[in-house]
Amino acid sequence: MNGMLKKVAWVAGIVALGFLIQYPINKTTTTWESWSLPLSGQTIVIDPGHGGPDGGAVGKDDTSEKEISLAVSKKLQSYLQQAGALVYLTRETDTDLAEDGTQGLSNRKSEDIRNRLNFIHEKDADFFVTVHLNAIPSTRWRGAQTFYYPKEDHSRHLATMIQSEIIDNLENTTRTPLAINTLYLLKNAEVPGALVEIGFLSNEQEREELKQESYQQQMAASIYEGMLRYVTEEPEEEE
Numbered sequence: 001m002n003g004m005l006k007k008v009a010w011v012a013g014i015v016a017l018g019f020l021i022q023y024p025i026n027k028t029t030t031t032w033e034s035w036s037l038p039l040s041g042q043t044i045v046i047d048p049g050h051g052g053p054d055g056g057a058v059g060k061d062d063t064s065e066k067e068i069s070l071a072v073s074k075k076l077q078s079y080l081q082q083a084g085a086l087v088y089l090t091r092e093t094d095t096d097l098a099e100d101g102t103q104g105l106s107n108r109k110s111e112d113i114r115n116r117l118n119f120i121h122e123k124d125a126d127f128f129v130t131v132h133l134n135a136i137p138s139t140r141w142r143g144a145q146t147f148y149y150p151k152e153d154h155s156r157h158l159a160t161m162i163q164s165e166i167i168d169n170l171e172n173t174t175r176t177p178l179a180i181n182t183l184y185l186l187k188n189a190e191v192p193g194a195l196v197e198i199g200f201l202s203n204e205q206e207r208e209e210l211k212q213e214s215y216q217q218q219m220a221a222s223i224y225e226g227m228l229r230y231v232t233e234e235p236e237e238e239e
């Protein structure tokens with residue numbers, strides 16, 4: 001080691017020692033455990049679709065979208081919290097987000113969706129997912145699908161990771177993530193987000209699955225794993 005290099009190493013050593021003496025004292029509030037969890041520091045909003053007077057889609061046996069979206073959202077919340085994330089649900093009960101005095105379902109619905117958007121921004125979410133179910137006149141179609149607004153790569157990455165985990169874990173759909181321009185929440189949110197349509201209430205077999213606790217658990221786990229990959233993996237070129 002030449003003289004100059006020695007001097008630099010010596011100064012660096014003193015500086016490092018200075019930091020060690022000064023800083024460890026203030027770290028008592030943060031445990032090693034909370035730092036080592038994969039979603040520590042992430043704030044996530046989960047939006048269970050519909051609620052209250054707005055039941056959303058309904059199956060032939062009166063199974064309603066609002067009930068299953070909430071059940072799956074709560075299971076998803078629990079996975080995310082165990083991974084260290086700070087998680088907020090836009091609703092935790094059978095209610096919408098309109099003000100008490102607002103009259104008429106269509107007035108309530110537009111107020112409700114604006115308040116969901118405000119909720120995401122107020123909570124300062126890093127990203128969000130909104131959970132819905134489909135119902136269409138044809139009983140034939142089934143399979144979960146994830147949607148995103150094609151404004152930036154983060155939302156696409158989030159939707160791609162979630163859909164990929166749903167495909168791999170549930171082995172009952174080959175649907176691919178889809179860009180959509182018209183959904184208010186995805187379009188207007190200032191942070192990345194995805195909408196997961198977790199299945200069709202209009203398909204009898206899928207409806208029966210969606211009502212089962214174990215299937216809801218698997219669905220929540222798949223969405224969770226997709227969100228985890230969104231945070232921990234870089235997007236691939238071909239996404």
Ligand SMILES: [Zn+2]
Nearest residue numbers: 049056132133
């Ligand atoms: Zn819906």
